[in-house]
Amino acid sequence: xxxxxxxxxxxxxxxxxxxxxxxxxxxxxxxxxxxxxxxxxxxxxxxxxxxxxxxxxxxxxxxxxxxxxxxxxxxxxxxxxxxxxxxxxxxxxxxxxxxxxxxxxxxxxxxxxxxxxxxxxxxxxxxxxxx
Amino acid sequence: xxxxxxxxxxxxxxxxxxxxxxxxxxxxxxxxxxxxxxxxxxxxxxxxxxxxxxxxxxxxxxxxxxxxxxxxxxxxxxxxxxxxxxxxxxxxxxxxxxxxxxxxxxxxxxxxxxxxxxxxxxxxxxxxxxx
Amino acid sequence: xxxxxxxxxxxxxxxxxxxxxxxxxxxxxxxxxxxxxxxxxxxxxxxxxxxxxxxxxxxxxxxxxxxxxxxxxxxxxxxxxxxxxxxxxxxxxxxxxxxxxxxxxxxxxxxxxxxxxxxxxxxxxxxxxxx
Amino acid sequence: xxxxxxxxxxxxxxxxxxxxxxxxxxxxxxxxxxxxxxxxxxxxxxxxxxxxxxxxxxxxxxxxxxxxxxxxxxxxxxxxxxxxxxxxxxxxxxxxxxxxxxxxxxxxxxxxxxxxxxxxxxxxxxxxxxx
Amino acid sequence: xxxxxxxxxxxxxxxxxxxxxxxxxxxxxxxxxxxxxxxxxxxxxxxxxxxxxxxxxxxxxxxxxxxxxxxxxxxxxxxxxxxxxxxxxxxxxxxxxxxxxxxxxxxxxxxxxxxxxxxxxxxxxxxxxxx
Amino acid sequence: xxxxxxxxxxxxxxxxxxxxxxxxxxxxxxxxxxxxxxxxxxxxxxxxxxxxxxxxxxxxxxxxxxxxxxxxxxxxxxxxxxxxxxxxxxxxxxxxxxxxxxxxxxxxxxxxxxxxxxxxxxxxxxxxxxx
Numbered sequence: 001x002x003x004x005x006x007x008x009x010x011x012x013x014x015x016x017x018x019x020x021x022x023x024x025x026x027x028x029x030x031x032x033x034x035x036x037x038x039x040x041x042x043x044x045x046x047x048x049x050x051x052x053x054x055x056x057x058x059x060x061x062x063x064x065x066x067x068x069x070x071x072x073x074x075x076x077x078x079x080x081x082x083x084x085x086x087x088x089x090x091x092x093x094x095x096x097x098x099x100x101x102x103x104x105x106x107x108x109x110x111x112x113x114x115x116x117x118x119x120x121x122x123x124x125x126x127x128x129x130x131x
Numbered sequence: 132x133x134x135x136x137x138x139x140x141x142x143x144x145x146x147x148x149x150x151x152x153x154x155x156x157x158x159x160x161x162x163x164x165x166x167x168x169x170x171x172x173x174x175x176x177x178x179x180x181x182x183x184x185x186x187x188x189x190x191x192x193x194x195x196x197x198x199x200x201x202x203x204x205x206x207x208x209x210x211x212x213x214x215x216x217x218x219x220x221x222x223x224x225x226x227x228x229x230x231x232x233x234x235x236x237x238x239x240x241x242x243x244x245x246x247x248x249x250x251x252x253x254x255x256x257x258x259x260x261x262x
Numbered sequence: 263x264x265x266x267x268x269x270x271x272x273x274x275x276x277x278x279x280x281x282x283x284x285x286x287x288x289x290x291x292x293x294x295x296x297x298x299x300x301x302x303x304x305x306x307x308x309x310x311x312x313x314x315x316x317x318x319x320x321x322x323x324x325x326x327x328x329x330x331x332x333x334x335x336x337x338x339x340x341x342x343x344x345x346x347x348x349x350x351x352x353x354x355x356x357x358x359x360x361x362x363x364x365x366x367x368x369x370x371x372x373x374x375x376x377x378x379x380x381x382x383x384x385x386x387x388x389x390x391x392x393x
Numbered sequence: 394x395x396x397x398x399x400x401x402x403x404x405x406x407x408x409x410x411x412x413x414x415x416x417x418x419x420x421x422x423x424x425x426x427x428x429x430x431x432x433x434x435x436x437x438x439x440x441x442x443x444x445x446x447x448x449x450x451x452x453x454x455x456x457x458x459x460x461x462x463x464x465x466x467x468x469x470x471x472x473x474x475x476x477x478x479x480x481x482x483x484x485x486x487x488x489x490x491x492x493x494x495x496x497x498x499x500x501x502x503x504x505x506x507x508x509x510x511x512x513x514x515x516x517x518x519x520x521x522x523x524x
Numbered sequence: 525x526x527x528x529x530x531x532x533x534x535x536x537x538x539x540x541x542x543x544x545x546x547x548x549x550x551x552x553x554x555x556x557x558x559x560x561x562x563x564x565x566x567x568x569x570x571x572x573x574x575x576x577x578x579x580x581x582x583x584x585x586x587x588x589x590x591x592x593x594x595x596x597x598x599x600x601x602x603x604x605x606x607x608x609x610x611x612x613x614x615x616x617x618x619x620x621x622x623x624x625x626x627x628x629x630x631x632x633x634x635x636x637x638x639x640x641x642x643x644x645x646x647x648x649x650x651x652x653x654x655x
Numbered sequence: 656x657x658x659x660x661x662x663x664x665x666x667x668x669x670x671x672x673x674x675x676x677x678x679x680x681x682x683x684x685x686x687x688x689x690x691x692x693x694x695x696x697x698x699x700x701x702x703x704x705x706x707x708x709x710x711x712x713x714x715x716x717x718x719x720x721x722x723x724x725x726x727x728x729x730x731x732x733x734x735x736x737x738x739x740x741x742x743x744x745x746x747x748x749x750x751x752x753x754x755x756x757x758x759x760x761x762x763x764x765x766x767x768x769x770x771x772x773x774x775x776x777x778x779x780x781x782x783x784x785x786x
Contacts, residue, residue, distance in 0.1 A: 001523060002254045003350055004360065031259070035245070038254040042364035048448060049245065049371070052441055056237045061230035066197055067238055073201045074208045074242035076775030079604060080341060082249040083242070084777060085260040088527055098528065099192035102566035105775045106187045107198055109573070111205035111214070113768035114166070114180065118213040120731030120760045122739060123133045123169040128162070129216040130394065132654065134743055135753065173757035179576055180764070186572060207382030210473060211734060215384060219396055229397065233435035236382045240442070244375035251338030251367045253346060261525060263785060264516045265612055266622065293521070297507070300516040304626035310710060311507065311633070314703055318499045323492035328459055329500055332466045336504035339467045342603060344511040345504070347522040361454035368449045369460055373467035373476070376428070376442065380475040385395045385431040390424070391478040392656060469644030472735060477646060481658055491659065495697035498644045502704070506637040513600030513629045515608060526778045555783070559769070562778040573769065580761045585754035590721055591762055597725045598732045598766035606773040607766070609784040623716035630711045631722055635729035635738070638690070638704065642737040647657045647693040652686070653740040 007040035016040045019050050026054055033086055065095040069104055072096075076108050137168035147171045150181050157185055164217055196226040200235055203227075207239050269302035278302045281312050288316055295348055327357040331366055334358075338370050400433035409433045412443050419447055426479055458488040462497055465489075469501050530561035540564045543574050550578055557610055589619040593628050596620075600632050661692035671695045674705050681709055688741055720750040724759055727751075731763050 009020055009032065019040075020032045039046040057067050068091035075083035091101070140151055140163065150171075151163045170177040188198050199222035206214035222232070271282055271294065281302075282294045301308040319329050330353035337345035353363070402413055402425065412433075413425045432439040450460050461484035468476035484494075533544055533556065543564075544556045563570040581591050592615035599607035615625070664675055664687065674695075675687045694701040712722050723746035730738035746756075 003252050003363070033260070034254050034257050035249055038252045039248065041360065042368070044448070045248075045364060045368050045371075048368075048445055049248065052445065053241055053245065055437070055441060056234070056241045060234050061228060062200075062234045066200070067234070069193075069197070070201060070204045070235060070238045071242045073204055074239055075246055076771055077205045077208050078243065078246045078341065079602065079771070079774040080246035080250055081774070081777070082254050082256055083246050084775060085256045086249075088777075089260050097192060098565065101527070102569060103187070103191050103193045103198070104201060105772060106566070106569050106572075107201045108205055108775055109569075109768040109772045110184055110187045111202045112209065112771045113764040114184065115206055115209045115211035115214050116731055116734070116767045117170065117176075117180065117760060117764045118166055118217075119211055119734040119736070120739060120763055121134050121169045122736070122743075123165050123213050125213055125216045126165050129164070129220050134756070172753065173761070175579070176757060176761050176764075179579060179761075183572060183576065186568070207378055209734065210378070210381040210471065212381070212384070215382060219384075229434065232396070233438060236379060237435070237438050237441075239382055240375040240379045240438075243378045244371040247338055247341070247374045248367060248371045250341040250343070251346060251370055253343070253350075265514050265625070295522070296516050296519050297511055300514045301510065303622065304630070306710070307510075307626060307630050307633075310630075310707055311510065314707065315503055315507065317699070317703060318496070318503045322496050323490060324462075324496045328462070329496070331455075331459070332463060332497060332500045333504045335463045335466055336470045336501055337508055339470050340505065340508045340603065342508035342512055344516050344518055345508050347518045348511075351522050359454060365449070365453050365455045365460070366463060369463045370467055372446055372449045373464045374471065376446065377468055377471045377473035377476050379432065379438075379442065380428055380479075381473055383396050383431045385427050385475050387475055387478045388427050391426070391482050469640055472640070472643040472733065474643070474646070477644060481646075491696065494658070495700060498641060499697070499700050499703075501644055502637040502641045502700075505640045506633040509600055509603070509636045510629060510633045512603040512605070513608060513632055515605070515612075527776050557784070558778050558781050559773055562776045563772065569772075573772065577765055577769065580758070580765045584758050585752060586724075586758045590724070591758070593717075593721070594725060594728045594759060594762045595766045597728055598763055599770055601729045601732050602767065602770045604770035604774055606778050606780055607770050609780045610773075613784050621716060627711070627715050627717045627722070628725060631725045632729055634708055634711045635726045636733065638708065639730055639733045639735035639738050641694065641700075641704065642690055642741075643735055645658050645693045647689050647737050649737055649740045650689050653688070653744050 002034065002038035004038070004041045006034055006037035008037065012040060013043065015043045016046060019043075019046055022054070023050060035082065035086060065091065065100075068094040069096060069100065073104055073108050076105065077112060133165065133169035135169070135172045137165055138171035139168065143171060144174065146174045147177060150174075150177050153185070154181060166213065166217060196222065196231075199225040200227060200231065204235055204239050207236065208243060264296065264300035266300070266303045268296055268299035270299065274302060275305065277305045278308060281305075281308050284316070285312060297344065297348060327353065327362075330356040331358060331362065335366055335370050338367065339374060395427065395431035397431070397434045399427055399430035401430065405433060406436065408436045409439060412436075412439050415447070416443060428475065428479060458484065458493075461487040462489060462493065466497055466501050469498065470505060526558065526562035528562070528565045530558055531564035532561065536564060537567065539567045540570060543567075543570055546578070547574060559606065559610060589615065589624075592618040593620060593624065597628055597632050600629065601636060657689065657693035659693070659696045661689055662695035663692065667695060668698065670698045671701060674698075674701050677709070678705060690737065690741065720746065720755075723749040724751060724755065728759055728763050731760065732767060 023032055072087040072091050075087050154163055203218040203222050206218050285294055334349040334353050337349050416425055465480040465484050468480050547556055596611040596615050599611050678687055727742040727746045730742050
């Protein structure tokens with residue numbers, strides 16, 4: 001169970017409810033996931049984290065599904081179980097198909113492999129890659 | 132310098148040259164970067180790694196630039212300096228603009244932050260995310 | 263379950279009991295947690311690890327609660343579930359309030375974010391920070 | 394060199410200068426370090442990251458030096474070279490003595506060791522640590 | 525549960541069965557573990573990953589048990605719960621005794637500690653180690 | 656440069672020299688590498704870390720070269736540049752051939768890949784691997 005438990009909507013302060021409401025409106029859902037309910041004991045961090053993620057995940061030069069793919073890729077690479085579960089769901093909602101998931105995980109795997117080969121063999125950066 | 136130095140084309144065996152040639156043809160470049168030249172002392176790993184990356188990075192359900200973005204995201208998250216340098220270059224070659232780079236790095240940063248908040252607060256996975 | 267199970271006090275050798283006793287006396291508790299019971303199959307590592315942690319966690323230039331906060335911060339950053347659970351409890355016992363936990367986790371999150379931004383953008387170290 | 398180079402004050406837009414000014418006022422220094430100058434190509438991320446760090450690092454339940462110690466501990470654990478260099482300087486400015494640095498690094502080392510022992514031996518979380 | 529569930533032998537395509545059969549023959553077992561059954565939704569990655577692991581783990585300059593020890597050491601260091609569980613079993617099957625496991629975990633722990641001390645104190649590489 | 660610089664033998668206290676002497680005798684060399692010289696500002700950590708590594712790396716159920724291979728594997732997986740450089744040298748001194756290095760790095764790479772595939776696909780641990 002989360003360190004301090006989960007703050008359900010009915011038990012939440014007005015300040016927390018405002019964030020919950022914005023999460024539900026922005027994501028067009030009636031569900032607030034446990035991550036936010038666990039953060040809600042600290043309304044300052046809840047608000048700051050939500051505002052940051054909202055800003056970062058809004059479609060821009062990258063579209064919504066690409067952004068979710070990147071989020072899932074980092075979470076899988078970091079082996080964060082909660083984040084893998086929640087962002088697999090989020091990526092699917094944003095349009096990730098099974099075929100896209102397969103290719104994503106294959107890249108995450110190979111990048112982790114080649115990262116260690118590059119570091120393990122102490123490969124120096126090519127002159128032309130030094131920006 | 133790389134642990135065993137770099138195997139330049141002129142000094143390479145026929146087996147290694149075949150891989151180098153395929154890298155250059157596949158990537159439509161006349162340049163083989165240091166990563167491959169450092170691996171070339173072990174032709175078995177050179178070939179296996181190249182064949183794997185070639186397969187994984189070929190456009191499919193995800194296009195070429197999305198694949199490079201994911202590779203760069205994982206490398207940045209892992210803080211692999213060589214890989215960040217080489218895949219920043221590769222992603223640009225595949226079409227990554229500065230605006231895309233900005234959004235990518237912003238997501239990599241936020242995913243790393245929220246991954247630790249989720250783990251640090253011991254958030255349990257929502258029932259609906261258990262596939 | 264732990265790879266080799268847990269060595270309970272009643273089943274422990276004299277050598278292991280000596281460590282368990284010292285843990286309980288040092289921490290002023292009658293409880294030995296699973297980490298030590300899982301290590302106890304290897305009394306050499308049990309003793310060395312305990313002696314090291316005892317030395318490192320003794321108040322000195324940093325007081326007890328600050329030391330526990332740092333331990334928890336590293337464990338949360340590493341996403342070690344066992345260590346997060348046990349060191350959240352230890353930090354509270356040492357005086358960590360909820361307000362301190364909130365600020366700690368907020369820093370762990372931001373440090374993980376900014377670490378990736380610094381590495382991802384290949385920021386060179388400022389001349390004045392080169393010691 | 395940073396991927397996109399550094400944005401010096403003289404070359405910065407009014408928007409970026411506002412952040413630089415706030416950094417210098419908040420930290421009571423006339424120096425803006427490379428991290429911010431590398432981020433400044435993306436003013437949105439520059440502002441968001443600065444506002445977040447400013448909020449998170451302001452003294453509260455934890456004092457300034459404790460906060461810097463935690464930031465340095467996470468950066469050392471993550472092996473982010475830039476962040477270790479800059480936050481060693483920041484922690485010293487906030488009052489970290491050599492004795493405090495020694496104890497900090499000793500804890501970072503032991504936490505990383507015990508994290509792997511706990512995970513490597515698959516130690517289950519004690520019933521009493523399940524919050 | 526695995527994201528897409530597990531593909532059991534009876535439900536597997538001929539292509540997947542060929543890989544399963546090769547796993548069982550190579551490992552001299554009648555058991556295919558969940559890792560492969562979870563990958564099998566993506567037969568391309570299943571085959572590539574299996575062929576790579578088969579090649580990498582075949583005895584050569586390093587014998588079978590040494591290879592399994594290294595695999596387990598990396599998995600413990602990465603804190604991958606699934607991989608720790610499955611490779612503890614695999615290493616034992618290959619001949620790892622409890623005494624070998626104890627020494628392995630002790631090294632994994634100390635390497636993780638000293639890695640952070642080296643990075644945390646910004647130790648420069650000795651001239652003689654620059655290859 | 657190391658945060659506090661390096662403590663050379665001539666400038667070292669008797670306490671530090673005792674450790675340096677033991678390092679040189681144990682390793683049958685007249686060279687003390689930078690890691691120890693950087694730690695020597697904190698003689699307590701210098702001694703504890705050396706005594707721990709000395710104990711852990713002494714041949715036992717695993718021989719000297721296998722132990723060095725594991726240490727290098729963890730360091731490569733963690734991407735600790737200092738440790739990769741120094742432990743590549745140490746492993747060679749202990750008998751690691753190029754062929755052994757190739758196989759080691761290939762396993763480190765594949766383990767890092769399969770760790771992320773197992774976590775990324777949320778593979779549950781097989782009943783038979785639950786010890």
